[in-house]
Amino acid sequence: MKRLLSGNEAIALGAWEGGVRYAAAYPGTPSTEIMPALAQYAGVKAEWSSNEKVALDAVIGASFAGARALAAMKHVGVNVASDSLMTLSYTGVGAGLVLVSADDPGAFSSQNEQDNRHYARFGKFPCLEPADSQEAKDFTRFAFKLSERFDAPVMLRSTTRLSHSKGAVEVKMPAEPRESGPLPPFERNPRKYVMIPAHARLRHPEVEARAWALAEYAEDCPLNRIEWGDKRVGVIAGGVAYQYAREIFEGFSFLKLGMTYPLPAQMMRDFAAQVEILVVVEELDPFIEEQARALGLDVIGKEFFPAAGELTLARVRKGAIEAGLPVDDVGFEASDVGLEIP
Secondary structure, three states: OEEEEEHHHHHHHHHHHOOOOEEEEOOOOOOOOHHHHHHOOOOOEEEEOOOHHHHHHHHHHHHHOOOOEEEEEEHHHHHHHHHHHHHHHHHOOOOOEEEEEEEOOOOOOOOOOOOOHHHHHHHOOOEEOOOOHHHHHHHHHHHHHHHHHHOOOEEEEEEHHHHHOEEEEEOOOOOOOOOOOOOOOOOOOHHHHOOOHHHHHHHHHHHHHHHHHHHHHHOOOOOOEEEOOEEEEEEEEEOHHHHHHHHHOOOEEEEEEOEEEOOOHHHHHHHHHOOOEEEEEOOOOOHHHHHHHHOOOOEEOOOOOOOOOOOOHHHHHHHHHHOOOOOOOOOOOHHHHOOOOO
16 A cells, blocks of 8 residues: 655654664654654664764664664764764674664755765765655665675665655555564674774774775665666756756656765766766765766766755756756746745
């Protein structure tokens, strides 16, 4: 059956479907609704923490003990938790661990518009960006498996528009309540989990090896796909920005990225080689654009699509028209690009 769910509700459902057993968060818009939504599911211990670092530390402990675990916070909350997060990149996980970062383009409820995709690159762990509620559910469930496969935390990056918008989500509720068996016996492994300098020096090469393995995996990751259309224009986009771009660049070719770190370098090169003009549409920083340029690709990006504020259909259309791209400008007015409060 299908249900109408917000992105936050879909994340909670995806976590439950993915076997999460413990979740912790510090409330802050646009992430707040994840925890109450998750708390309603049987077999999950979900609780508020005194701050974001405490929430992540509790989730790390649960993961080390063998329970799939999720931490949720708004983008600036990751700053508070970053000390633990960077060490977690070295220790890796026990059971799957997902960190939800709810970014706030437009600063509707925040003191800045920071782009937390940079944390994934900094810590050398995966970042997933769903584009709608269905993907929010599916990507969250997928993230736990990805975390365990690569022994790494996985960041699920949402934004205000995704967190609070509602969409149809396919829901399959089990006939019987989910049973949670006992956790596996805890295995002491100080070399992996205790990051004194001597252990950190040993773990760092493993982090680098993991980064190479993730980059190779990105090329075949099922969350990334090419949608061929008119090859005069090829658009690279992910997250909610993909929805805006798909409407404005209707009929053209798309490289839709569900995993935005690490990026699929060869897939991007192959896509660029088959289109006449390459465009990157993304909210906030030129995160994808800069890496595309580093690959030697000639792209149109932030010189036309703003780095400040939330994208809208009008802003994407305005940028496309100013760039001279072949899009429909019917009904476009300059006043359409003003701030749109959700």
